[in-house]
Amino acid sequence: MDRATGVILLDISLPLMLMRYFRRTVFQRERIGGVLAEHQRDRINSDMLKYLLFTTPKNRAHHRAIFDELTMPKVALLSAEQVKRCWKEWALK
Numbered sequence: 001m002d003r004a005t006g007v008i009l010l011d012i013s014l015p016l017m018l019m020r021y022f023r024r025t026v027f028q029r030e031r032i033g034g035v036l037a038e039h040q041r042d043r044i045n046s047d048m049l050k051y052l053l054f055t056t057p058k059n060r061a062h063h064r065a066i067f068d069e070l071t072m073p074k075v076a077l078l079s080a081e082q083v084k085r086c087w088k089e090w091a092l093k
Helices: 014-027 046-069 080-089
Strands: 007-010 074-077
Touching (some): 074 080
């Protein structure tokens, strides 16, 4: 955080997180940010599912407390609609 100039808190619902994970893994094979070589495929990962189902919910309050104390520019995206709005406003592809 020492070098950060701003923070985005992405705190969407668990069903939305799971839907996005499945969509990225199964359907978006050549997505930006993918870490696999061309000849490999993303697969549903049990460790990632455990992280989304059990670890993420436990960390929500902690991350929100850190976010609330920050004095740098910040934005909290707490719903799918807020994410879509920022995606559009920031002209992301």
